[in-house]
Amino acid sequence: MTAFLALVGLSARLSFGGRSGGALVGLVFFLAVVVVVPFAVGPDMNLLSRIGPAVLWIGALLASLLVLDRLFGDDRSDGALDLLRLSDLPLELVALAKGLGAWLATGLPLAVAAPFLGLLLGLSPNTVLSTTATLVVGTPALTMIGTIGAALMAALGRGGVMIAVLVLPFTIPVLIFGVSAAAAPAMAPAPFLAPFLILIALTLASLVIAPIAAAAALRAGLD
Amino acid sequence: MTKKAFNKIADGLTEAIAIARGEAKPAHLSVPSDNPPPLKRRGIVPTTPSMSLVDLANPTRFLGFSQRLLPFTWAVALGLLAVGLYMAFFTAPADYQQGDTVRIMFIHVPSAWLSMGCYGLMAIASLGTLVWRHPLADVTAKSAAPLGAAFTFLTLVTGSLWGKPMWGTWWVWDARLTSELVLLLMYLGLIALWQAMDDQGRAARVAAVLTLVGTINLPIIKFSVDWWNTLHQPASVLRLDGPTIDISMLIPLFVMAGAFTLMFAALLMMSMRNEILRRRVRTMELTAAGLGA
Amino acid sequence: MSHAGFIFAAYAMAVVVLAGVVGWIIADGRALRRRLADLEVRGVRRRSDRREEQAT
Numbered sequence: 001m002t003a004f005l006a007l008v009g010l011s012a013r014l015s016f017g018g019r020s021g022g023a024l025v026g027l028v029f030f031l032a033v034v035v036v037v038p039f040a041v042g043p044d045m046n047l048l049s050r051i052g053p054a055v056l057w058i059g060a061l062l063a064s065l066l067v068l069d070r071l072f073g074d075d076r077s078d079g080a081l082d083l084l085r086l087s088d089l090p091l092e093l094v095a096l097a098k099g100l101g102a103w104l105a106t107g108l109p110l111a112v113a114a115p116f117l118g119l120l121l122g123l124s125p126n127t128v129l130s131t132t133a134t135l136v137v138g139t140p141a142l143t144m145i146g147t148i149g150a151a152l153m154a155a156l157g158r159g160g161v162m163i164a165v166l167v168l169p170f171t172i173p174v175l176i177f178g179v180s181a182a183a184a185p186a187m188a189p190a191p192f193l194a195p196f197l198i199l200i201a202l203t204l205a206s207l208v209i210a211p212i213a214a215a216a217a218l219r220a221g222l223d
Numbered sequence: 224m225t226k227k228a229f230n231k232i233a234d235g236l237t238e239a240i241a242i243a244r245g246e247a248k249p250a251h252l253s254v255p256s257d258n259p260p261p262l263k264r265r266g267i268v269p270t271t272p273s274m275s276l277v278d279l280a281n282p283t284r285f286l287g288f289s290q291r292l293l294p295f296t297w298a299v300a301l302g303l304l305a306v307g308l309y310m311a312f313f314t315a316p317a318d319y320q321q322g323d324t325v326r327i328m329f330i331h332v333p334s335a336w337l338s339m340g341c342y343g344l345m346a347i348a349s350l351g352t353l354v355w356r357h358p359l360a361d362v363t364a365k366s367a368a369p370l371g372a373a374f375t376f377l378t379l380v381t382g383s384l385w386g387k388p389m390w391g392t393w394w395v396w397d398a399r400l401t402s403e404l405v406l407l408l409m410y411l412g413l414i415a416l417w418q419a420m421d422d423q424g425r426a427a428r429v430a431a432v433l434t435l436v437g438t439i440n441l442p443i444i445k446f447s448v449d450w451w452n453t454l455h456q457p458a459s460v461l462r463l464d465g466p467t468i469d470i471s472m473l474i475p476l477f478v479m480a481g482a483f484t485l486m487f488a489a490l491l492m493m494s495m496r497n498e499i500l501r502r503r504v505r506t507m508e509l510t511a512a513g514l515g516a
Numbered sequence: 517m518s519h520a521g522f523i524f525a526a527y528a529m530a531v532v533v534l535a536g537v538v539g540w541i542i543a544d545g546r547a548l549r550r551r552l553a554d555l556e557v558r559g560v561r562r563r564s565d566r567r568e569e570q571a572t
Contacts, residue, residue: 148436155429156420165415166433169408170440173447180451195450202443213436216353220428324519327526334530370537377533384526388519486534493541500548504555511560 003089004097011101014074015067026063026106027113033059034117045122052121053131053182059117060110060135061142061171067106068146068163071098072154072218081154085222095214096207099147100140107139126185130192134199138178141203144210145170151214155221174202282359282499289492296492300485307482310475324388329475331381333483334374338406341371341487345413346438349431359495361427362502364434365417366494370487372410378403398452402445409437423502 016023037055038048048055075081075098084094114135118128149167177199184192311329345367351360382400383393394400413430420426 148433152416152429152433156416156426158419162415162419166412169405169412169444170436172405173440173443176447176451198447198450209436209439213432217429217432220353220432221425322519324522326523330526330530373533373537377530380529380533381526384522384529388522490537490541493545497541497545497548500545500552504548504551507552507555507560511555511558 003087004093007084007089007094007097008101008104011071011098012104013101015071015102015105023105023109026066027109029066030059030063030110030113031117033062034120038121049122049124049127050186052118052123053127053134053186054179055121056114056117056131056135057138057175057179057182060107060114060139061168061175063110064107064139064142065146065164065167067102067143068150068167069153069160071102071147071150073150076154076157076221081218081222085218091215091218092211095147095151095218096211099144099210099214102147103140103143107143108136111135111139124185127182130185131182134178134182134196137196137203138174138199141174141199141206142171144203144206145174147210148213148217151217151221155217157221174199174206177202282362285359286496286499289496293489293492296485296489300482300489303478303482303485307475307478310478315472315475316469324385325472327381327385328472329479330483331378331385332476333480334378334381335403336480337483337487338371338375338378338403340484341367341374342406342410342434342437342441345371345434349434349438352427352431353435356428358424358502361423362495362498363491364427364430365423366491366498368410368413368417370490370494372407372414374483374487375403375407375410379407396452398445398449401448401452402441405444405448406441409441413437423505 034055037051041047041051072081075084085091087094089097111132114132115128118131123131146163146167148170149163152166153163177195180190180195181192181199184190184195307329311326315326315329317323317325345364348360348364348367351357352364379400382403386395387393413433416430416433417426420429
């Protein structure tokens with residue numbers, strides 16, 4: 001357990017400050033995506049507040065892909081991954097710890113920043129609340145699904161855009177239910193609780209399935 | 224078909240089964256070896272003469288077997304295709320609602336079935352790769368991916384050509400179409416993954432992991448797209464399923480589906496033969512480089 | 517026949533896609549066989565063939 005928590009902390013620190021640019025770059029990217037959208041669709045506040053939750057979710061999705069490139073790649077190139085594999089911790093838990101650490105450093109800050117960016121998009125207080133809540137609950141699923149992609153790429157010794165191409169189709173369910181719940185207050189009769197609960201289910205399922213798949217991919221690549 | 228041609232194919236089939244059983248030696252393998260030793264020395268002669276999948280799983284034997292089976296598969300596939308096309312255009316009636324455009328169904332629906340069936344096949348092959356580490360499972364999974372992508376693409380294009388006269392638009396964000404589009408994305412991702420890697424054994428295991436994750440995820444995607452679809456638009460598009468299809472359309476549909484499936488099987492066999500040869504060439508080139516030849 | 521253009525286009529696309537796949541597979545196979553023949557001319561053998569030679 002201590003080893004697991006230590007690994008979570010290490011992964012969080014590496015993702016937060018480390019060579020990949022870390023949480024700050026992720027946040028700036030998130031801000032940049034949100035700022036660019038009004039220039040594309042026009043400064044109409046009504047339109048922006050309607051599509052606001054979707055914009056924030058797309059921004060969070062893209063920003064959470066940024067950190068993946070280095071998640072296992074660095075560990076593989078400097079040999080840390082081999083050490084982790086030899087340690088007592090099962091590779092599945094290693095993958096879970098790496099994913100959780102990456103989420104603490106990148107996903108959580110995105111959710112925290114979302115209310116402030118929501119103001120730029122003219123979201124109502126209720127929508128700000130629902131969007132932030134869905135991001136807190138939903139970004140772990142994005143990061144964990146991304147962990148599979150990161151493990152695949154590390155196993156192949158590749159990186160870059162390929163991760164995004166492989167991971168994005170798998171995030172569609174999370175995006176659908178995340179945006180549905182987030183936008184529910186803005187579209188009066190739409191239900192909030194049903195998609196929100198399904199989003200939680202997706203996150204919990206990804207916390208189980210993703211470490212197993214990521215570990216299988218890492219094993220395949222390390223043999 | 225003339226009787227002579229039929230006899231030839233039947234002979235080929237008998238021989239193929241004999242080869243698979245290990246009773247006969249393939250007359251001409253694609254890879255000529257000067258003096259193939261008796262199989263006994265390699266220790267791969269099955270103790271029982273019965274044919275089993277394990278025997279087929281030997282790549283060399285697969286080359287011999289598929290070579291005999293291919294003309295037969297193509298002949299039946301093209302025969303069914305001819306019958307199916309005739310029925311699709313001359314026996315099947317025009318739909319009272321959709322008119323003649325319903326004839327697009329006879330290629331659209333078989334393609335859609337194959338696009339999903341191909342993924343199922345890849346999932347089974349991926350299990351073979353991960354559990355038994357069998358090279359022929361790797362070859363199957365790799366060869367099936369581009370074929371699956373081709374049939375998915377065909378489904379989307381024919382669906383679009385059907386949708387334009389029926390719905391008045393080339394594309395609808397309908398649950399079925401959207402899921403098919405996501406499936407195409409996943410096929411393309413898998414092809415990209417295979418291409419990104421030189422070491423084929425490792426690429427096979429990594430791609431197998433992704434394929435199996437996709438197998439878990441595809442129903443979830445289908446469910447979520449259905450949910451999203453009912454949320455955003457009323458279900459107004461035409462439905463193909465259920466007992467609403469008349470028997471006069473169902474028979475040509477099944478004939479065409481059989482033709483497409485056999486064509487897929489033939490293409491898969493050809494593609495797998497290529498892949499086996501590609502691996503041999505690669506090994507030999509590495510040997511040549513190592514010898515400085 | 518109503519909408520003959522769309523029906524024709526759909527069947528034509530099917531022919532194009534399937535013919536493309538068949539053509540690609542055949543061309544690929546020919547190229548591979550040529551390389552294999554070339555390697556054999558140069559005297560490169562497969563590992564299993566060499567092992568059998570030693571056994572004899």
